Amino acid sequence: MCTLRSFLATGKLASTAASAWRDPAALAQMRAMYATGQRQEDTTFYEFRTYSVKPAMMSDFMKLTNENIHMRTAHSELVGYWTLEFGGLNKLFHIWKYDSFAHRAAVRAKLAQDRDWLDKYLLKMLPMLDNQDNEVAYLVPWCKLQKPETEGVYELVSFQFKPGGPAVWGHAFRAAISTHVNTGYTKLVGVFNTEYGSLNQVHVLWWNENADSRASGRHRAHEDGRVVAAVRESSRFLESQRNLLLLPTQFSPMK
Template sequence: MMCALRSLLLKGKLPVAPARSDVTRSVQAKATFATGSRQHDTTLYEFRTYSIKPSVMNAYMELTKENFHLRMAHSEMVGFWTYELGGLNKVFHIWKYDSFTHRSAVRAKLAQDKSWQENYLAKALPMIEKQDNEITYLVPWCKLQKPEKEGVYEMVSFQFKPGGPAVWGASFQAAISTHVNTGYTKLVGVFNTEYGLLNQVHVLWWNENPDKRAAGRHLAHEDARVVAAVRESVRFLDNQRNVLLIPAPFSPLK
């Protein structure tokens, strides 16, 4: 047996294992192009933003309040909000799916649900001027939190320079952590966009009311730890935007 293997090796018919240094260089090369922690959890969150015709905003919300249970019967809704500041006549909702396969199955069932189609969708679509959606993941270091009482929500969207979390992730996490540690606000979730604008992160915060949020922000801006962390993170930032959101009566997150 050994003679046969030796003969094949001499004839060049057996593959030769790469030298250890070659393997090491290959691993290092792959690490150079890595963009952050691999996404092992398939759970995804779809962000939907609808612009409603101003003249029918109240009618749209009443129709939605009466019929949205038909949609919620098909998959889990995280929350539903109306824009208060940073935009007008807009609604924003988040849907949770186990995977892309799960989302496709839900969408297929919705298309066959006559009650949903006739009682809600056919009436709501003429009221909507524009629809946008994004697919996001929770960042690995954040779990979705549910506030213990009702309040208002602030969505802050950060557009970072290209490169992914490997470039700006650590600095951004540090900046978020310092804000959490001030205690004036509650972190609900941090979402990294997968489909939509890349290198974009949405941070959802909860505050008891807008005045307490404003007071807390003023104090945070005087905190040396927050100032230092933000100064480091902003080096990777292109722009940011925030909106104040009011939860709808039927929203799971109040």
Template structure:
């Protein structure tokens, strides 16, 4: 049975640890907005014009729209050094009249749904950056209950083998702290969609990848992915 306190007991120095956090308290908030289908163009224009009001309060890692794996979605990542910082930022945003009047009051009616998760980078991964503009793939793995003690080693091995194939670049591996538990998000970068398709085809024929995935998949409950296109104002391109 999954037990959150046990996750915190892992030593982050372990080479196979896939625990919920690294040495410091830095975490990331994944926010997903489902926009009304006929409002996406206006949503992006409004956000592009006013996002500087939001980034004045805390760091935005990236901002994307979904191309495949879910339509009319805006996905963005925000970085925080502590929960106290996030709380202070949310309080400040609520009091920021310019942000509330110019953006929030106009943006909220455009949405059908909002979702968020709090995630940590796994201890063996640093946040990467792309070599140039491209597209991103967010792959979400719902693992079996038990946490990294059960599936951490095999999961890391599978990710490592995919990196070694060289067809894609790892941006980050994130473990959910608030949201669905035993969930891991992997964010990849590719030069374009065709490069990603060709790389995946080659990987599926690579015996190293096949062996690693076969080992890891026994701990997998479900998997989904989404192709993301960075917006003009996204730090990660």
């Protein structure tokens, strides 16, 4: 495949552009030159929501949500709902799945008309919050969502990469994740690329039996040459990283 440099050096760039509208193959080649990553074909996306609850209201919030979450899940799929054990106090993190943006809009419209949901939950819940945030993310094309079969703890690792998209850092990052998976020190749940939120950000959700097994696996990984080499290569593109330890709530589908 020709590179941009070879196109410029040989004068093929202009000729390819001129013929692109007549030749579908030439048009595809032009698009590939400027692509930042694999095209997202699946319209399914995941909404990440983070709630910051007033410290004195945390117990009341959990009780209210446990008693009424069924009214919300009647409208769309809840993937998981967690409290933050480390990485932030009095916070809750939950993931919702949608088939498309039209699907989400339809769900939001129905919720706005659901008097039970509004009166029994939403109007009571909102005064308990200090803040709420959301992001839209897609599963990366090379990953499928894995739901653990047994209860455990979860770790959400958020990577902020240098600008440029997966075309710049995607290969090295995938290699680092694959190395962690193949060594078996932890279990992968899903890898998500942010669409709305901070760009060039990837969230990786891991599962471990408990916090101690996670710590043990991390120590072994730090001493594994395969992991060290893969992480060192990926870190060349990294700007920041944040780790959260999550505990599934009583009503979370992922335990």
